[in-house]
Amino acid sequence: MKRIILTVVASCALCFAGYQWHKSIQEKRIFVQDIKSRTDQYGFLDISDNLPESKGIIIVAPVNCPSQQAKVADYLVTELNKQNIPATRTNSYNFRQKNIMSEREINQMIKRYQYVRTMTPPLVFVNGKIKSNPSIEAIKKEWELQ
Incomplete structure (x- = not known):
């Protein structure tokens, strides 16, 4: 038994x-x-449908850091600004939601962000879409697309 x-x-x-x-x-x-x-044709990932006020280009990497990723971020900002494309350099990025998002939507957005965050820095947001370590050409094309 x-x-x-x-x-x-x-x-x-x-x-x-x-x-x-x-x-x-x-x-x-x-x-x-x-x-x-x-993910669009330039490799940028739309992490959420409910991210308003995410206009512009934001480059996220440690500020005043001697790492290669920080130097790349500095280079991207400098080159984009030279071409009259407004880019902001920052240590972090905060998400603001326009509509009330469900817990499921928030969790999906976080998972998508975490997926990109595990890749090589810098992270670049272009009008609410994100890509890890993009080229200047990809950033410009995504900017023009929007």
Whole structure:
């Protein structure tokens, strides 16, 4: 009798583990499809449909830092400003929502942002879309697109 109970418990545990594994693979697949569908031809990702007041170009990397990423950010700002394209350099970026977003929408926006944030800095926002370490050409084309 003990053996039957142990077999049933082990079978249930294996089924549950298999279900959780399958569920995590499905969630990753859906996330990748979401990222692809929200990325435009210049590689910028639209992280949310509810980000107003996100006009302009914002370059996020540590200010007054000797790292290569900070030097790239400084270069991007300088070059864009030389071409009369307004760009702002900052240490951080704050999200403001216009409409009340559901918890699900907020979590999706955070996941998208975290996805890009794990890539090589600097992060560049162009009118609310984000890309990691873009070229000046990609920034200009995205700026013109908007």
